[in-house]
Amino acid sequence: MYSDGVPKLWNETIEAHRNSVREAILDATAALVAEHGPLSVTMSQVAEAAGIGRATLYKYFPDVESILAAWHERQIGEHLAQLSDAAEQPGDPSERLQAVLERFALISHQHIGDHSTDVAAFLHRSEHVAGAQQRLHGFVAELLAEGAASGDLRDDVAADELAGYSLHALTAAGSLPDQAAVRRLVQVTLAGLRPTDTPVEPSTRAAGKTRSHHQPHRHHRSEST
Template structure:
């Protein structure tokens, strides 16, 4: 198959999948997870039902694919924030962004953001935070009595609480609390 033809087909498939995932997002935001149907998804995405079933066999597959795309976008956003921030505010900016991501809801019962589904993403966030914290330790902006790995795990675990608090202003407040903990001195008593 000529390269141009295969690129055209790949581009078409990507566009169809994007339309399906965009429609999934819109329907979930409008009707909640339980209101998503294959009929509504086909109609909203503008693809026929037969085509829809070739891309996603059921509502659960559409939700999983949409969630994976959203997680990828969130991770890209966190990395972009990290790379675009100065050293002095990089940790703060990433913590606030992560807390806001964790606080976002899709009118679901928690099934979209279960621990198993987020484990790989959380691992990547921990690695990103570990690297930022290690830089901050070297720059004297973070405590050195705990390892960057421990502090990153603490940050991810603590900011997961943002998902259970309905107040929109809670995310930056929790991020500030975590930031203060990471930046505080090492005068805490050892265990």
């Protein structure tokens, strides 16, 4: 039937089945989270909603947290795919960056109520979850590094840190009422990324842990070009 080069031909169909069941579990979980919140999700509910026996569920995931982690990974993965798509559109780096950030903001805005993006915050070992999240961060950081190299963006702060800034700032889109507001948010966020005439001072002061406000900046209102 199949190519006999593969020793585990039977394994392929079973893998496909497991995958479909897994997807059903994740879908059911998403629905339950959207309805009752992540805290009240139980293995029993998930099993019933997914249409499988409860004991069977344990053959896929050991506990609720693992399910939520997997769900979160899937979500981020999908988002990352959309962002990659947006990044591949033609245009100069600045335009592409804007397209990516706007895409991300719109995704965040789309998922209000659904806690998919926020889930990472309360999974205990957030570091474990960091898989897709890391890739997302790295992806944005790379774009930002490009922009900094071409002079479109500020280079006085590491692209890594700017990526964190951007991603967090744009999650504010989840609280916004409409897409026009989302676009304004993207503009504001981008404004924070552009080169400044008052760059962050590198190290005029030694390593001190005092909190007190450092020297006041006199910033000019004109940010020409």
